[in-house]
């Protein structure tokens with residue numbers, strides 16, 4: 001089985017919303033590097049169609065998230081234009097067993113690259129920070145995977161919504177920004193920016209470093225989703241999910 005063939009298999013399951021058996025149960029010896037290669041081939045397939053890369057996402061950047069999925073390192077994925085919701089409504093059509101999580105998105109005004117990038121470089125390159133909700137949807141049965149599986153599946157990326165209001169990077173201490181997530185009016189998760197690698201800026205640093213290992217960089221104008229601040233929650237038809245970010249307002253996502 002070639003990496004290309006595995007990427008095609010994942011493409012079919014992502015686009016048909018049919019779950020599949022973990023790759024690691026079926027193919028021996030896949031490395032994490034192979035998995036990122038599969039992810040890249042999978043994304044190229046979308047981009048050969050009408051899609052384009054608009055940013056990157058870090059995942060499993062909080063202990064809570066790592067523990068809930070049993071994978072103990074941070075990962076990254078690609079964000080494509082087709083994943084962005086332009087209004088705070090998500091349809092369950094095309095999704096298997098989606099979950100949502102609150103995130104902070106960094107939007108860059110300058111490219112970022114290289115293994116030696118520092119938080120200072122990230123601040124110099126950041127235009128604004130925006131609150132976001134990510135909808136993740138693993139293509140694997142029971143939302144269960146190993147590191148290699150989830151990386152190949154583009155870090156479970158499915159959809160995301162970025163709120164309309166941008167904030168200055170210097171307006172808040174982002175690690176102290178608290179988040180409350182409610183599902184149909186009931187508080188289901190709470191957290192703070194510090195859950196993301198101590199401070200979400202570290203997530204952007206990590207994203208740049210990981211990309212530099214494969215000769216890539218983040219372009220100006222792109223966004224980086226820095227990782228779930230709380231654990232992700234399952235969503236169901238008719239749900240309304242409200243995420244309150246301390247001092248920066250709330251996002252309300254309805255599930256159709």
Ligand code: OOG
Pocket residue numbers: 058059060061062065069101134136137138150155156157226227228
């Ligand atoms: C992997 C994707 C995790 C995050 O923000 O931690 C992620 C998963 O949990 O399925 O997007």
Ligand code: MG
Pocket residue numbers: 057058059101103134136225227228
């Ligand atoms: Mg996420």
